[in-house]
């Protein structure tokens with residue numbers, strides 16, 4: 001029962017999560033089932049982690065095979081699954097070298113350590129953007145451009161600055177002889193599904209080139225097919241020097257990756273950085289299987305097609321409630337329905353009412369409903385979500 005699991009859990013967990021009173025017991029494709037047997041259509045995917053849906057047969061088979069063969073060895077030794085995964089990432093990206101870890105925050109930590117190590121000793125500052133999210137470790141919280149994640153944990157580590165979103169002149173003014181890198185997400189996920197305009201990204205690239213800085217893209221949420229291309233920056237015409245991945249890279253298993261060009265990566269020498277679990281064979285086998293599906297014929301094209309279809313549907317909903325909904329935005333299958341200030345007060349209620357009806361979505365940054373369904377979602381499932389959402393919005397907003 002949901003209630004009994006919740007009661008037991010609330011006694012023993014630190015209250016770091018504001019959780020819904022549901023305990024999930026099974027997942028299959030785009031569907032999740034709770035402990036009371038209720039079915040949900042999952043448009044959250046464990047926050048963009050289950051990119052191929054729940055228990056994708058290719059991922060499950062790969063994990064089964066590898067878990068019976070070899071579960072863990074130290075990174076003092078080589079393994080084939082992690083070698084294959086690194087080869088695939090290099091073959092399909094700007095990067096020459098890869099480092100594996102276990103989460104998005106760890107990947108960003110690795111990226112920032114590399115940026116510092118590969119720069120002249122006097123350069124250590126990292127500039128990120130207001131509204132960004134880069135993780136929950138001390139350094140990634142310091143890089144995150146939202147004070148609510150920092151409060152109570154001060155003092156923050158030194159060497160982090162935040163530039164106002166969209167303002168190239170302000171960003172350039174923050175660059176000093178101590179700056180080593182600019183860190184940003186091509187689309188801010190936790191920041192309200194907010195894409196960086198391509199001309200802004202190109203401007204950031206130009207600033208990095210002019211001032212000799214590394215450009216780090218945090219593609220933890222946007223990467224691995226979510227945006228409709230393997231990496232979001234590939235459709236924006238801007239290449240980073242360093243990139244981080246995590247969330248959906250291993251089809252639901254925990255992984256992080258940091259990628260860079262050879263010249264920069266050479267700064268990390270034996271013993272300079274490490275992870276005990278990073279590149280675990282089981283996790284890498286899952287990632288290899290997931291990537292094979294995503295890189296398969298027509299898959300990314302279908303993500304783009306379904307994303308356009310979904311976005312058009314969200315746009316129609318936005319047009320129906322102009323006083324409450326400002327716009328529909330996003331890339332591929334990371335989409336947001338952005339409320340006006342007036343509408344935003346009802347965001348939590350929309351999520352709760354959708355959950356009652358059997359649809360999982362979330363409300364982010366106090367401003368946008370976020371939709372990150374499994375990339376295998378069908379147009380029929382998108383239609384069901386849109387129909388239910390239309391009814392819920394009408395109920396809430398017509399009632400005032």
Ligand SMILES: *Cc1c(COP(=O)(O)O)cnc(C)c1O
Nearest residue numbers: 103104105133134135189220221
């Ligand atoms: C989720 C997320 C992170 C943090 O990832 P964890 O695996 O929770 O550490 C970092 N950056 C972005 C853009 C994210 O969406």
